[in-house]
Amino acid sequence: MGPYMRPIPIGAVAAIDFLSAGCFRYHAVGCLRFIRREPYDHEAGEVEDRSTRLYRWFMGKLLDTRRSLVVVSLGLVVVL
Numbered sequence: 001m002g003p004y005m006r007p008i009p010i011g012a013v014a015a016i017d018f019l020s021a022g023c024f025r026y027h028a029v030g031c032l033r034f035i036r037r038e039p040y041d042h043e044a045g046e047v048e049d050r051s052t053r054l055y056r057w058f059m060g061k062l063l064d065t066r067r068s069l070v071v072v073s074l075g076l077v078v079v080l
Contacts (some may be wrong), residue, residue, distance in 0.1 A: 017080045025073045032063045 048056075062068055 020080055021073070021077050024076045025069075028063060028069060028072065031059075032069075 062072060
């Protein structure tokens with residue numbers, strides 16, 4: 001079957017899990033800093049649809065406090 005079908009070493013799986021958790025954690029923090037630094041202004045007459053308002057509400061609640069960031073990060077670690 002070729003060299004690509006060999007088992008992946010255990011250390012590689014742990015490294016992938018560790019990096020994935022870090023990416024999810026720091027992506028949320030980076031987005032929070034970007035959003036707070038430069039707020040988006042809607043152009044005149046532009047209206048947000050329902051899904052955008054729901055997304056903004058949910059992400060605002062999620063990124064609002066440090067506790068929620070820690071809970072989400074720990075949840076991702078458990079899931080991964």
